[in-house]
Amino acid sequence: MSVVNEQDVISRIKDIVLSTGGVASLTENLTEQLSKSILGIQSPNKGIKLSKDKRGIIVDIFVMINYGENIPEISWNIQDNVANALKQDFKLNIAKIDIHVQGVKFKRKINERK
Numbered sequence: 001m002s003v004v005n006e007q008d009v010i011s012r013i014k015d016i017v018l019s020t021g022g023v024a025s026l027t028e029n030l031t032e033q034l035s036k037s038i039l040g041i042q043s044p045n046k047g048i049k050l051s052k053d054k055r056g057i058i059v060d061i062f063v064m065i066n067y068g069e070n071i072p073e074i075s076w077n078i079q080d081n082v083a084n085a086l087k088q089d090f091k092l093n094i095a096k097i098d099i100h101v102q103g104v105k106f107k108r109k110i111n112e113r114k
Helices: 006-018 030-039 071-090
Strands: 023-026 048-053 056-066 094-105
Touching: 006 023, 006 048, 006 056, 006 071, 056 071, 071 094
Parallel strands: 056 094
Antiparallel strands: 023 056, 048 056
16 A cells, blocks of 8 residues: 555645536635634645544535535535545545535625626
């Protein structure tokens, strides 16, 4: 079994998530937000948390979705694409992939008129 670099895995996940239609951006999770606001520490893993249990790798992904998109469909696409890539590229056992939709991004401000 070969050693896998965590930053390589995170970078691959970022690429997949951001190339998924309907995803506006990755967002910080609560821990990252607190570290940034209290300690001034910016996480290089913005929006992605990896952990491990006896079944394999657990991936938590925090995203903003574009307004009007089908959230369940986008979440499923992210899960499917990330799982396939991590299995194929890194030969990892995936225990689960959780998608945390942190909000919806509007193309223009709500109070703006056409």
